[in-house]
Amino acid sequence: MVEGHSETKMNKSYTILISLIVALGGFLLGFDSAVISGAVKGIQVYFEMTEWMLGFSVGCVVFGAMAGNLLAGPMSDMFGRKKILIIVAALFTISASWSAMATGYTEFIIARIIGGIGIGGAILIAPIYIAEIAPPKLRGSLVSFNQLNIVIGISVAYFSNYFLVNMEGESWRYMLGVEAIPAAIYFLALFTVPRSPRWLIRNLNQVKLARKILVKIGGEEYAELTIAEIQRGMSSTEEKGKLSDLFKYRNRTIMIIAIGIAFFQQITGINAVFYYAPTIFEQAGGSTDSSFLQAIVVGLTNLVFTLVAIWLIDRLGRKPLLLIGTSFMTIALLMAAFAFNNATYDFNDNTLAKISNNEIRTALSDFNGKSFDSQTALFEEVEPAMDQDLFLQFKRNEITNFIQINATLVLIAILLYVAAFAISLGPVMWTLISEIFPSKIKGIAISVVGFFNSLVSFSVTQVFPWELSNLGPTVTFALYALLSFCAIFFVYKFVIETKGRTLEEVQEILIRK
Secondary structure, eight states: OHHHHHHHHHHHHHHHHHHHHHTHHHHHHHHHHHHHHHHHHHHHHHTTOOHHHHHHHHHHHHHHHHHHHHHHHHHHHHHOHHHHHHHHHHHHHHHHHHHHHOOSHHHHHHHHHHHHHHHHHHHHHHHHHHHHHSOHHHHHHHHHHHHHHHHHHHHHHHHHHHHHTTOSSOHHHHHHHTTHHHHHHHHHHGGGSOOOHHHHHHHHOOHHHHHHHHHHHHOHHHHHHHHHHHHHHHHTOOSOOOGGGGGSGGGHHHHHHHHHHHHHHHHTOHHHHHHTHHHHHHHTTOOHHHHHHHHHHHHHHHHHHHHHHHHHHTTTOHHHHHHHHHHHHHHHHHHHHHHHHTOEEEOSHHHHHTOOOHHHHHHHGGGTTOEESSHHHHHHHHGGGSOHHHHHHIIIIIGGGTEEOOHHHHHHHHHHHHHHHHTTHHHHHHHHHHHHSOTTTHHHHHHHHHHHHHHHHHHHHHHHHHHHHHTHHHHHHHHHHHHHHHHHHHHHHHOOOOTTOOHHHHHHHHHHO
């Protein structure tokens, strides 16, 4: 019994090590996504961006990810999961270095899009690879390593931004460039992992090589059973999958689950919160330093609750986590909307003295003694008092000097929202997506769903700065709350439980439905 226990432990350790290396792509994805939050003010000034230019410079990473999504699945079917991940690591390295050295807006955008292509590949192929090597009892936890590394990357980016923000010169260059170091490490580490045994059997018919890898993962018996499962799955999928196969009636339930969960993961605003965390806290009246510290707390909350999700996903299951998480996300977003709705904007000697722009201070001097109970009412009064350029500067840089709000409630709401996302839509979506598609269409299906997920994310991040300035934070968070409420009903009606089943069993159940 001692020897058997030792072997199982050794095999488990090997699988975990492989999964952690591959999931380093998630770290880069998270770092790349969050690091821009600290660089927003610097790049806006350096490249003289309008609101829409700023939104595009932040969201273009997701735009690049859509291209990566479309390419990664079919290319990983053709060349293998490992080779595509190596290319992804190279793209991250190039993007980080180039964006840090960019001197023109167009050049900066191209560098960011290259990183986005890397994100599109990493977010799809890493979960597929891990799902294909992981034993069923560990699959949920191991696939969630990718999400864990995403949130670690986000947390490290917030820490990095906090320590670099006050550096002399253009600190945003250091913030963006430091990512090249972990990207290079990832590139080298990927050469140590094996190829996916499922891909080897299905695409190259290399059963012997696949058996060696599977034996190392789970022993002889596990290897034989897994090979038999893979070959049985192949018998019902003789020909290669096509795009049209996704829309056949037999795959209807699978596509509804995949497209729906991909939509709700992003439309509920998570990337807007991560990308613009310091901006949100400044909207709540915080200073630049305190808003960066609060962004660090957001990242740490995401990390802690992702660890909770990894612990629960193979115990409690996918569907219960989704229902719990989306419910608390709805509550948190309503709390944020309530806090901003009850905010007031007070003009007095103290608040007017905080204005750094003399022209704006002069234009607002007539409002001394006035108070506004909403951002909309404030804008209606203030806009006629100054020209468009000054009004734009006021909205971007000065409005936070006047807000009186329960900042603690805003912080609690954002932390609850992030925690709820971290135990549900964050890790569970990618676990489900890696489990539900038949082998025949997996590569192309993952690409289509990933592209759609990125498209929704791009739309959210592109529009968010405009929403904050024009609709105000109250309406913005209320809209996200409504969409999160809809997500609860979607999960309840459509999502199935995949816990403890082999990939082949999951696919058979969904096709029968």
